[in-house]
Amino acid sequence: MAGSLKDQLLKAGIASKQQAKQAELDKRRKQKQKQGRRAPDQDERERAAAIEAARVAKREKDRQLNEQRKQEQAQRALQAEIRQLAEQHRIDPPENADLRYHFVWKNKVRSLWVDADLRAQLSDGRLVLVAVDQAFLLVPAAIAERIRHRDPNAVVQPDAGSADGTSGDDPYADYPVPDDLHW
Secondary structure, eight states: OOSOHHHHHHHHTSSOHHHHHHHHHHHHHHHHHHHHTOOOOHHHHHHHHHHHHHHHHHHHHHHHHHHHHHHHHHHHHHHHHHHHHHHHHOBOOOTTOOEEEEEEETTEEEEEEEOHHHHHHHHHTSEEEEEETTEEEEEEHHHHHHHHHHOGGGBOOOOSSOTTSOOTTOTTTTSOOOTTOOO
16 A cells, blocks of 8 residues: 555545545645744744844944034034134234244244234233134134133133233242343
């Protein structure tokens, strides 16, 4: 007997062709239901968890990059605003400026050619130096205050001494400074 059980039952007359077809149909339905209801195994769950973790990590990284770009854009906008304020209100020294005005910027002594009137205004605090794009511009004190609110590092601070240029613990405070000395 080399035939299948179905063939043997059909030959013996125990089952009809209709019953055989119905049995096959039922068998296929049960197999499909088993495949559809099959619980995911451990590997599939781990893979799904890893994919979700990677998705969350990528979303967080993208959020951080967007935040960093926004901060850089805000910083560039602030620098452009400072540049515009300084350029609109700058006071240019005359071409025949004959005095050098020395100031300290980032631990280095820098100088700017000015005339006597601009030097007096700088000393009184009516004019202030502002650093914009590696250049130093003279602006009125009110504009410098607006710039200082936006970026304190853009305004060149006057010396740490008192208003007359001397500090409280200066050992040479008792000695007069000659009138013709310009620093």
